[in-house]
Amino acid sequence: MRRAAPLLVVAALGLLPLALIEFPAWVTLTIAGLAMGMLVFLVAAGLTLIFGLMDVLNFAHGALFSWGAYVGAGVLLLLDRHWGWAQSPSVGLNALLLLLAIVAAALAALAIGVVLERVIVRPVYGRHLFQILITLGATIVLEELIRIAWGPNDQVVPVPLAFQGSWDLADVIVLRFPVVAIVLGLAVYLGMLAVLTRTRVGLIVRAGVENGEMVQAMGHDLHRYFTGVFAAGSALAALGGLMWAVFSQSVRPTMGAEQLIFAFVVVIIGGLGSVTGSLVGALLVGLSYNYVAFLLPKAAIGVTMALMVVVLLVRPTGLFGAGK
């Protein structure tokens, strides 16, 4: 019951607006909210693990999101221009295209993540101020490199045909791509949970979040695990970036910095170090943002902030925070 409580809260929050919004619009909004939540979750999950494990607040996470978006969009554009895969009516080819873009984005971010961790973050372990400064410097450089490689302006991203449009069930409109995003997000969450709770590596990572010094005293090289977590978190951010690029059908250099703010809010709401907390926080943010954007467009960003403030007032360490 205790474990189900947060999910019940999310469900209740999702049902509440039904009193104000007609059913078909509510379904559309809920799916959009869940999709947005899942995409933010992809960013926040990496952030929260990186912080929980090594006490590193990684401001470059947003830049990795942008890099994932640009690399993935580059693959989409390239394959579409040469072979027209995105316009192809074959669902299989469309799915393969998206998969290739995801793999490319994740690989690029893995590489950047390993380099960042080894070169930039490792020398400043334990010094919060310098970590923030150095990862911020990395953000500036990574963002400028995007502007140099792809130009400073927004670019249009082609959406594979199979993921365009919507399914119309009676008078309810269900957009296709958000459903894909929700499925993918859930898969990532379940995958992460499986790795964290069912494998030896996950055990050590969880123990490291709980008490890093003890894990090291037991003879495990936490730094090596940390490089892995940092790279994996980077890949997740890149995955989120690519999905966001297809979702909004455009990429721009500052997109990561903008999403990072949402991710921070989510991490604060969920509690630093908790993956489930990130999921719940992300869904809360995504749903409330979409409902309020529909009812009172101008108050949408305000409700996100209000949510954060309320959670901080009630539980200063976040919903699932260990309070360390």
Added chain:
Amino acid sequence: MSGPAPATPVQAARDAARAHRLREPAPYLRLLLVMAFLLVPVALPSFQATDLALKIALFATLAASYDVLLGYTGIVSFGHAMFFGFGAYAVALALGKLGAPTYGHLLLGFAAGIGVSAAVALAVGAFSLRVKALFFAMITLAFAEFALILAVQWSQLTGGEDGLSPKLPGVLAAGSGAGRVLGVAVTGRLLTYYLVLAVCLGLWVLMRRFVESPLGRTLQAIRDNELRAEALGLRTFVFQMAATTFGSVVATVLGGCYALWVGYVNPESVLGIPIMLDVLLMVVIGGIGTLDGGIVGAAVLLTARTLLPDLRVVGALLGGSEILQRLTERWLLYFGILFILVVFFFPKGILGTLRETLRRRRAPGV
């Protein structure tokens, strides 16, 4: 040295500093700098030169106020530009929306800005500093983004993306001319220059006093070892709140001055994340925890920004390649790399490293 023993360690440190104050180069350099700022509009009456000089003074003071947080308190805030923006908007609104601008409106604008900023800084601090100083970075970033979006969307009040162009009251107004003094035309613009410069100087003295006061020393102790400070019975949370509120209020006053000088306020120019990054770059490049480093940082960054667009000419000479051309245009890239290198190899920045080298040379073998 004779005389009664000083009452407190702070007093002792102050006495020691005062004893050989005039043998240090710092006071003379400061005096020289102030003279230079005073002379710029007379000696170089071009618009670009005075504009650059005053912006250096403004942003140097802003960077110093950020250094009070970053260098002396050890807190990373991303809301500093937000407080700067509060000041700019408060002054612009008071001058623009209350009928013909008067000095009373000007003061009202500053007072309102300071009030709002102090309240917001206290609230943000209360939410975040109690838990973990790291939260402060994230929460101020979220609040700053919120303020930016608010300024864009609340367009009846703030003018949205178009912003506000306040007119200045009395002799400060752009059109006012009060004749010539010693062959220099005294215009509203010139008077605004000196007014803003005087405010900057005043704030500078205030900040010096602040960081060298017992309160400032306590903050440095908390920065260096929070656990120990807590064990000594200091309520670290209260001291950190005091520092963030002080720094935010200084930033607010500077924002108001910026609105006076530039005569134009829009979300991007006073509230945006780019302003925040600029200030951070200035502090880190100039020297964290030196206060005066802000001048070096602001001078380097703003001068570079004024001159570097000319690099595009070089880029054009390199011809066809688009990437090469962009490499010359994206000067922020080089500042980013410089920033990382400075943080790694000269964590004390330009001024801090210089000072340390001088000190070491003067006291060999210590």
